[in-house]
Amino acid sequence: MRYQQLDILHCLRGFCALYVVVFHAKFILWAGGRQYLEAHPRAAWSIADYLLFGLDLLSSAGYQMVIFFFVLSGFFIRYAQHKKHRSAGAFYLNRVERIYPPFITSLLLAAGVLTLLATQVPQVLTTTASRELNTTLAQAWAELRAFDLAGAVRTLGFVRLGQHFLGDNVVYWSLLPEGLFYLLVPLALRWIRWYYAASVGLFIVGLYLDWRDVQVNELAHFAVTYNAYFAAGIALYDIVITTTWLTRVAKMPRWLMLPGLGGLLLGLVALSLLKLTTASTVVAGVLAVLAVSVLLAGHIRSHNLLVRGLHKIGEFSFSLYLYHYPLLLLFYAGIVLYTGKLFIYSRIYWGILPIIVAIAYALYYVTERPSVNFFRRR
Template identity: 35%
Template sequence: MRIEQLTFTRFLAAILIVVFHFGNGVFPFNLPGLTTLISFGYIGVSYFFVLSGFVMIVAYGREQSGISFKNYYLNRLAKIYPVYITALILALLVTKPQVEATKLGSETLLIQSFLPRFLPSYNLPDWSLSVELLFYLLYPLLLNLFFLKNRIFKIGVFIVGFWMLSQIINYLLGLHNNGTEIYHNFIYYHPFVHLNEFLAGNFTGLVFLRFLQSEYLRSDKPLLALMLVFILGIAWLRWMQLHGFNWAVNFHNGLLVLFFAPLILFLSLNRGFFAKIFNHSLLVFLGEISYCIYILQLPLYTLFNNWFKLNNPLTALYFYIVFLIACSSIVYLYIEIPGKRLVRKYLKNA
């Protein structure tokens, strides 16, 4: 089952991360409310993790007999690895770092986030794919042995409890931050600190399958209410910034599940205005190329600056985003899609 209105949100999250990395101080992102939002742009990765868990359930949650480990792993590998390795090679070519063999090996095998001393990666954003690797390895076990064998209430109690415990642990880890790079890499990038986000997405997917026929949840009202909460939240964060408050909470490791989970659920169920807009073919295509946008953002930024050398930050940012979207479209059409087709052909003939 494909839920097209969710696809465009991946593009929005990817662009939010791009602007967070490269658009600081550029109009209109230097306006008060948007400045606050962009300063928390890293939360786009957290959204990806929750959405990943949701999509896995929607795609496989009705397979009452379970899923094939081999087919699942091959499909996941075909989805992420061709573009992943393309981005890594491009990053090495354009940034020309001093390469350490073991670090490069860990990044090639997608295990760099498990080993904090190998971060930051040569292609900085690809740490999140290492986190996704843990999710992909665990998911067939979770589905076959837990989700398909238990009632939704029991699953919900476990996942909510796991999420609450993870937030307490994340808070305590943040309080005892010793300031070293390895400790920072562990508490922000290690796959296990993000597992709660994937599981929350799984549970949201199970709730979605159960409430498909709810007329109220299919209307625009829940989404409008959630957007109001979001705007009030941004206003509160802005007020905190202006008054010099230093919050001790960590938005990076799953706290925003409280917002992302209902957003994904309500948007998936929506059959009103939002569904009509987000289902436009152009917006769906932008969502489809979002993985390429995210993983290619650093090497293409370096390449863009080497080629064009634009001095005006505003012009440079918007031309770069157009350049990034165009290159990502090419990689999507000629690397990501063919890679998936090859795997499907292999599975069909196997």
């Protein structure tokens, strides 16, 4: 396939990144859930209150949106290697050039923001507050103060310092599965059928372990869970270019496909709210496959205003993903200073979201974009 055909898929990158930003903004800037219900009992709610709370709940599947992104990552990696095959060394070098400049910048930002919070707004690190965020920040600050060479190695390998990632930037958890997938790519694409068979077998093992509630380490978790979604993206690309899959999708009525995607998204949110993690991640994978297929089949036009807006965000989605959490913490500290309160019950996060996106876009221009341009010249 030509890149022009795949370009529309960047709107899905933008959607996933923006969804995760909303998910974290709600957690940091709005004390929803139990605390909100205690401060605002449902007995006093109006219809508008129920509608607004329902709108808040729509952004509750942040983890599942990362799974969605794993499918996209597998799809684009397969395309890139199919278009221009790179040796293992060249592929790894490309990934380092692409990932580490913005990643290291985000590390400095996260560490700087947490240091600023601890020294200038220490009340946000109050462990006696009945809120997970404040306790977590205190623990992350203790780990940052003990930072050493071993911690630097762990951080550059996308591994937690202890209980938390550097600067408490929780989005780093997904970089380890992504990095492990990249290490696997040259070997997997060389023996693709074996890779597919192994991925299916390991995923079945993962379902069994989950059923038995067996806990595994991060490497094993990648093998039995996350790898399957990267593999699904690779397989989808192979299906698209070797079968009539898109032709069949294009023949399906739009009135069926688009509401179907919306229904799957609502089901995904419902499963995430019910804490049915395995079921929700499977639905996220299915949703990703269908969304890619619907877009490539032409059911949604690229000039659609929503698609164009999400596509623009998709261009700097990696930077938005890396930078938004420490930026949200910075805004939270400012709100605490201004109000003197650790719990914010107004939905101020909706107004701050555009500012976060704008700052991430500016950071993209000075960190990620130069590395992308360098990669394209190679």
